[in-house]
Amino acid sequence: MPALLMLDDGTCFEGYALGACQEAVGEVVFTTGMSGYQETITDPSYYGQIVVFTSAHIGNYGATALDSECPEPKPEYGAGGVVFHDLFVDAENIDFPHFRAESSLQKKLEQMGLSGIYGIDTRALTLHLRMHGARNGIISTNLDRDYLLKRAKELPQMSGLDLASKVTVKEKFVFNTDPGTVLTYKKRDTSKKMLNVAVIDYGAKRSILLHLFNNNMHPTVYPATVTAEEILASKPDAVMLTNGPGDPEPCGYAIKTIRELVGKLPIFGICLGHQLIALAMGAKTFKMPFGHHGLNHPVKDVATGKVLITSQNHGFCVDPQTLPGNVKVTHWNLNDNTVEGLALTDAPVFSVQFHPEAAPGTWDAYGLFDAFRTMVDDFYKK
Numbered sequence: 353m354p355a356l357l358m359l360d361d362g363t364c365f366e367g368y369a370l371g372a373c374q375e376a377v378g379e380v381v382f383t384t385g386m387s388g389y390q391e392t393i394t395d396p397s398y399y400g401q402i403v404v405f406t407s408a409h410i411g412n413y414g415a416t417a418l419d420s421e422c423p424e425p426k427p428e429y430g431a432g433g434v435v436f437h438d439l440f441v442d443a444e445n446i447d448f449p450h451f452r453a454e455s456s457l458q459k460k461l462e463q464m465g466l467s468g469i470y471g472i473d474t475r476a477l478t479l480h481l482r483m484h485g486a487r488n489g490i491i492s493t494n495l496d497r498d499y500l501l502k503r504a505k506e507l508p509q510m511s512g513l514d515l516a517s518k519v520t521v522k523e524k525f526v527f528n529t530d531p532g533t534v535l536t537y538k539k540r541d542t543s544k545k546m547l548n549v550a551v552i553d554y555g556a557k558r559s560i561l562l563h564l565f566n567n568n569m570h571p572t573v574y575p576a577t578v579t580a581e582e583i584l585a586s587k588p589d590a591v592m593l594t595n596g597p598g599d600p601e602p603c604g605y606a607i608k609t610i611r612e613l614v615g616k617l618p619i620f621g622i623c624l625g626h627q628l629i630a631l632a633m634g635a636k637t638f639k640m641p642f643g644h645h646g647l648n649h650p651v652k653d654v655a656t657g658k659v660l661i662t663s664q665n666h667g668f669c670v671d672p673q674t675l676p677g678n679v680k681v682t683h684w685n686l687n688d689n690t691v692e693g694l695a696l697t698d699a700p701v702f703s704v705q706f707h708p709e710a711a712p713g714t715w716d717a718y719g720l721f722d723a724f725r726t727m728v729d730d731f732y733k734k
């Protein structure tokens with residue numbers, strides 16, 4: 353079925369409808385990852401965004417429940433829409449070149465109710481977004497361009513949007529793993545004491561919970577609006593602040609909670625969690641032109657001088673000029689010199705802008721989960 357992608361500046365691409373074939377709206381961003389499309393579309397941090405895949409062929413290895421990044425029992429929050437150059441053929445009885453494939457990607461999109469467009473020049477679209485910045489857009493099978501442009505122009509801007517409260521869990525839950533979901537990169541050291549970690553869910557990826565579990569930190573997941581008193585009353589050993597969609601700045605409820613937890617418990621923040629720590633310490637964040645979305649972003653670890661190739665997905669960033677004296681930059685992005693990691697000098701708190709859990713992406717930064725466990729152990733040794 354023919355479809356259009358209309359950007360709010362009037363740029364229009366013709367293609368074919370995909371997935372649920374409904375209207376899709378959101379901020380149009382591009383990701384340069386060459387694999388991991390299923391983890392990407394099920395990453396709650398992409399909520400409210402239409403994701404353009406620069407990799408030309410998408411869907412080649414099918415889809416499997418094990419690759420979904422939205423942790424159960426939550427509904428599958430993910431991208432608001434997708435844009436592909438080419439979709440792998442959706443034939444019945446096809447032998448996907450991957451032993452874990454359970455269905456085609458098209459079926460997965462339908463099941464998620466996720467719509468998109470394919471058959472467009474994603475290279476030209478990416479260059480446009482790179483030149484003019486990420487911008488709002490609409491995908492529709494309604495081919496009335498005037499109507500679509502009007503709709504695209506009316507969409508809210510990402511800056512100022514609190515989306516974490518939309519995708520967070522409604523009730524707290526204890527994360528359970530079963531053998532099918534346990535990470536295989538490193539065997540869990542079962543001789544180590546299992547600690548309790550309070551995870552504040554701004555749009556948590558399942559892999560973060562798995563990595564915590566693998567480092568003997570059992571996650572209890574709390575809604576984004578949880579108060580510091582509630583967390584402290586449940587006496588966890590540590591706190592994890594997760595990734596999530598939208599602008600960190602309007603999440604005043606989260607900033608207040610974090611400010612009240614700093615110094616009382618060891619804290620590790622990832623992506624939105626990292627930005628919220630910076631805001632809680634009095635620093636500022638800003639909107640980047642097109643953000644970082646991909647799997648090969650070089651990041652320098654200041655302490656070791658080592659370069660990590662990292663998985664990234666963010667459109668906002670911490671302004672280093674606004675950091676107070678007790679917050680030091682631990683990681684820098686080598687492409688554009690933006691802040692990639694922070695640590696407090698006077699409390700057990702550190703955070704990274706990139707995704708150490710990857711999913712999808714490289715394993716270079718898995719060690720940060722070990723570092724978290726070490727920081728927690730050291731905190732209780734004192």
Ligand SMILES: NC(=O)CC[C@H](N)C(=O)O
Binds near residue numbers: 596600622624625667
């Ligand atoms: N993956 C994330 O947590 C993204 C954080 C935030 N929504 C941003 O775009 O910068």
